[in-house]
Amino acid sequence: MLEALQGGDFFSRSRSLFKPKIPPLLKDLSQLESINSDPTDCVGYEEDIRNLFPKTFGQPKVYFARGASRPIKPLKVGVVLSGGQAPGGHNVIAGLFDALRELSFKSELMGFLGGASGVINHLTMKITEECLIPYRNTGGFDLLGSGRAKIETEKQLECSLKVCNSHGLDGLVIIGGDDSNTNAAVLAEFFLNHNCKTKVVGVPKTIDGDLKNEWIETSFGFDTACKIYSEMIGNICRDALSAKKYTHFIKLMGRSASHVALECALQTHPNLTLLGEEVAYHRKSLKEVVQEISEVIIDRAEVGKNYGVIVIPEGLIEFLPEGSITGEMLSDLSIEQDPHGNLPVSQIPTETFLINLVKKNLKARGFQGQFSPVAHFLGYEGRCGYPSYFDATYSYLLGRSAALLIHQGLTGYMSVASHLTQSVENWEVSGLPITSLLTMEERKGKIKPVIKKALVDLKGKPFQFFASHRQQWEIEDHYRYPGPIQFEGAKEVVEEITYTLRLEHSKNKALATPLN
Structure with missing residues (x-):
């Protein structure tokens, strides 16, 4: 009782011990290889989107299948929580961390603090197993913090490029909603144009439920x-x-x-x-x-x-x-x-x-x-509530899938999962090109590429x-x-x-x- 009053929390401890289930295919990431599906287009304004994203437009959706084992080099990856909080954000990070360490125990995960502004202003922390323990299966974004800043001006893009290059990042995972994932597409294109090796992957997050379509069954947190x-x-x-x-x-x-x-x-x-x-x-x-x-x-x-x-x-x-x-x-x-x-x-x-x-x-x-x-x-x-069984499992799986996309050298993709109404053993993960979700809309007086919100x-x-x-x-x-x-x-x-x-x-x- 005294321990609980002094900060020990029996419920939190029991939740931290929960281990999300994963589909059998994802239990040995080292033997997986990506398989390309057909090339994709976009939701609307194809010519405009193609011109804005010449290097990433038309990429195929990718699936994963078991292949031959091959040597794996350690990866250094950054992760950022962007926009409003949603239950499951910490489990995306946990899934990402676990997958990177399973691929190579020398892999590193670095968190950017305070949302996208942390990328722009070079605010970071090293994520370790010890610092993750109290955050596994918990709500909130308090491990890294979040923010509403966007990476969209030329100066902000250049600052982000400089920061990622200075750390030698192999990948950057952006956990966010429609605007944040649009940012991920812009960053991926910008990095390719500047010969930056950092691969950019998005993860669909929002409690609002408006980031979904025929490929994204739901966002975590909803x-x-x-x-x-x-x-x-x-x-x-x-x-x-x-x-x-x-x-x-x-x-x-x-x-x-x-x-x-x-x-x-x-x-x-x-x-x-x-x-x-x-x-x-x-x-x-x-x-x-x-x-x-x-x-x-x-x-x-x-x-x-x-x-x-x-x-x-x-x-x-x-x-x-x-x-x-x-x-x-x-x-x-x-x-x-x-x-x-x-x-x-x-x-x-x-x-x-x-x-x-x-x-x-x-x-x-x-x-x-x-x-x-x-x-x-x-x-x-x-x-910021404790994520439900569904969200704890789903978000953890999205984190593992994000690591896999970076490991396969893919950029401008979103980590997605399907067959979510079935048991976890039957869930399938894949990579969806973010440009396939884009259209053009007027935002604050300017026509911009955006991910179209899904209304009822x-x-x-x-x-x-x-x-x-x-x-x-x-x-x-x-x-x-x-x-x-x-x-x-x-x-x-x-x-x-x-x-x-x-x-x-x-x-x-x-x-x-x-x-x-």
Whole structure:
């Protein structure tokens, strides 16, 4: 007991001892060789992307197969955590470290501190087995720290080149989201143009779930964050049903895309879940959104239910038609337009904003029922939790795969894994050219190469299942209570994956049983 109070942590120690499973093929990396698939193109603006990335455009997707053993030279690799935190980041580093040491015990791993600015400003630390021990299977990015800096100006690129050359790095692994992996593609091209031997590999990270496509089944962190939020939403649902007097407005982190809100809705069955993509598709105005919320509240009140749970995605405001929000609507929140007449949507506390508008709408409609709203924002709570079994295993595997890509001399690739709905023994890793994910978009007034964000697909199975059940959830108290993430116990509970992933890869169109 005294040891625990003085800093010893029995749970942390038990998690540090967890050893993620790996597919049989990846148990002896020295005997693996890369096999090229067909050349790739890109998502859009092929001519522009080809001109910007002449050396890396069109590279093939690569797979791995067992081949003959061959002499292996020690590798020196750098790693950087970029952007917002996501559960599993430390396990990517652990997987990378273990794989490098398995290939050669003389291999070295160096961490850049504070995100991309650590690469630019030459801020480093040597990663050893001893320093990794307390971070294995833990949340957070605190081993190295992170940041929002980008490597994009000529000076920043030159500084990065100089730093990597000065350390003689064979590889640089960038763990990040769509912007960070776009940076990885830019760096890979720049290094090749300057005869730098450093190979650049990206790893897909984001709790938002918007970095995925036919090759990237999910980003690490999404599974854990959604399970953490779903536990809390389930608790709030239970409280609403117990007290029977509060209407909870819960805003969920997730930037522009509504994947987190959709997954949590599938997990918990709130009475109403708004999705930005659906609002945009139907071109719903803010007034119509407020009407929709008000009608659910009124309908529930008519059957004696003056309580409920409403889930709102963080990026909802961005999907509303231009002109939907007026300065008058924001007056109660003390938010003003800028000198150019623009509304600072990022500063709008959406949940409180909607509560105020719903109150006014209900009053105008002569609502006689009870409306006691409570606002919540679930965001930072989900970014640094202990990674779930899925995320701990998946991120560790992505780290091992990144080491393998560098060992094979590949650059401008992203480490990916497939067959994630199956048991770990059947997972397959591969390398995906980052240029194959690129298109051109306007960012901050400039047309730039970017990885296109994946929004909720309104024709996809997760949304279709949600849409077919939500009307029942509006009036009935059909709440689900997922409870906390389980690390030990029944396999079907510990190794459970998100409903989003399960539905997207299910051959059963209904797939109703798991959600009842």
